[in-house]
Amino acid sequence: MRRSVSDLYMLMTDTEEGPYPYAGVPWFSTVFGRDALITAREMLWLDPAVARGVLLHLAANQATEFDPHTDAEPGKILHEVRYGEMAETGEVPFRRYYGSVDSTPLFVMLAGAYFERTGNREVLETLWPHVRAALDWIETYGDRDGDGFVEYGRRSDKGLAxxxxxxxxxxxxxxxxxxxxxxxxxxxxxGYVYAARLAAAEIARELGHDGIAQEQARKASELKSRFDAAFWDDELGTYVLALDGDKRPCRVRSSNAGHLLWTGIVPEERAVTVIHTLMGPTSFCGWGVRTIAAGQARYNPMSYHNGSVWPHDNALIGAGLARYGFREQAARIFEGIFSAATYIDLRRLPELFCGFPRRETQGPTFYPVACTPQAWAAGAPLLLLQACLGLRFDAEARQVIFEQPILPEFLGEVVLRNLRLDGGSVDVALRRSGTHVVADVLRRDGPVRVIVTT
Structure with a gap:
């Protein structure tokens, strides 16, 4: 955990809008939208100032015009920035590039999570026009064919496929x-769009825009039903990877379905089946959930995205498991990621490692050109710990809440220092006691309460 925190702040860069985590060394030492949004979410409980910096910097660079060469569309959130010769001369479109389909809903999601964590209304008011522009992008450019789903397709043959x-x-x-x-x-x-709409509804309600709040909540509910009908596959026991341009389902078991648990779009009656598929032997290799399950057509445990294990991917899955009450399974993922780190120099989690099955006395097989350190990999243990502890904050009531906390097998005690809410902070020790976890408040500064539910 200390290595992760150290790496995160080593990757942090000061922008005019605040701290911003660069994505990774050596290949991605620059501003990335998606990576920073997820990294900021992973460490939101620890340091919400990072989320504020990320949100404000991305808002300042939100697209306002249509530019096919850079995949820019009004309201869209940045994908990456490059300053090399090829980017400066226009040979590649990445000087300021917008070719990611998920940065925009993730931006709205983080804005909602940031307010829930801090109660900072001033930042919310600053972000509101950018949240509205992001929602407009989802409605127009994001939904290419008007079917209610957000699709992508590059506007230039030099962009990302x-x-x-x-x-x-x-x-x-x-x-x-x-x-x-x-x-x-x-x-x-x-799933991200669903969660973004719910976050936008809460933001709008807080700012007094009740009509917009009701509209976004309604659209989220409609998307949940429509999504389940179009993406669920009984035979796979999970959601399909994608729908192609002809609306044909890509019937592939993937880790992507775990992100759906994180967003809450999965109906309760489906969750057990999805989790069983994710934690089965073809997907969970012992170190973590593979990007693609063994036995699928393009499965290769040494590939970049088709069978490898990514720590950040597993952290989001773990958060999703915990959301649906499956903290024991989240702890299994945490144990796998932790054990993998014990075989790695400095216990520094890389961007990814290979998805070969775990064997006794042998560590994971390393992916030779993985970034290390990588911001969202470094943030993964922070989110997994939060998931296991059921840690959340009620900023208005000034409460730090642990909902049905558990500790993974390798961890008997954890001390969290300087958990801050407006007006105070606390130090809390959590220890395993039989089958339960008990919390002791070691220090309290101001009117902050600690609540533990069992």
Missing amino acids: NQGWKDSHDAVFHADGTLAKGPIALCEVQ
């Missing part, structure tokens, strides 16, 4: 291995 977090050229495919043709609607992106 795939624009989700799995952006390799071969990352989206059908059951027979043929590559999907766009515009492509990824399953997890619909």
Whole structure:
């Protein structure tokens, strides 16, 4: 945990708007939208100032015009920034590039989570026009064909072919291995949009825009039903990876479905089946959940996105498991990621490692050109710890809440120092006691209460 925190602040850069985590060393030492949004979410409980810096910087660079060369569309959130010769001369479109389909809903999600964590209304008011622009993008440019789902397809042949977090050229495919043709609607992106609409509803309600709040809540509910009908696959026991440009489902078992649990779009009656698939032996290799399950057409444990294990991917899955009450399974993922780190120099989690099955006395197989450190990999243990502890904050009531906390097998005690809410802070020690976890308040400064539910 200390290594992760150290790496995160080593990757932090001061922008005019506040701290911003660069994505990773050596390949991605620059501003990325998606990476920073997820990293800020992973460490939100620890340091919400990072989320504020990320949100304000991305708001300042939100697209306002249509530019096919850079995949920019009004309201869209940045994908990456590059300053090399090829970018400066326009040979590649990445000087300021907007080719990610998920940064925009993730931006709205983080804005809502930031307010829930801090209660900072001033930042919320600053962000509101940008949240509205992001919602407008989802409605117009995001939904290419008006079917209610958000799709992507590059506007220029120099842009990224795939624009989700799995952006390799071969990352989206059908059951027979043929590559999907766009515009492509990824399953997890619909979950992000669902969560973004709910977050926007809460933001609008707080700012007194009740009509917008009701509209966003209604659209979220409609999307939840429509999504389940279009993406659920009984035979797979999970949601399909994507719908292609002809609305044909990519019937592939993937880790993407775990992100759906994180967003809450999965109906309760489906959750057990999805979790059983994710934690089964073809998907969970012992170190974590593979990006693609063994036995799928393009499965390769040494590939970048088709069978490897990514710590940040597993952290979001773990948070999703905990959301549906499956903290024991979240702890299994945490144990796998922790054990993998014990075989790695400095216990520094890399961007990814190979998805070979775990064997006794042997560590994971390393991916040779993985970034290390990588921001969202470094943030993964923080989110997994939060998931296991059921840690959340009620800023208005000034409460730090632990809902049915558990500790993974390798961890008997954890001390969290300087947990801050407006007006005070606390130090809390959590210890395993039989089958329960008990909390002791070691220090209290101001009117902050600690609540533990069992």
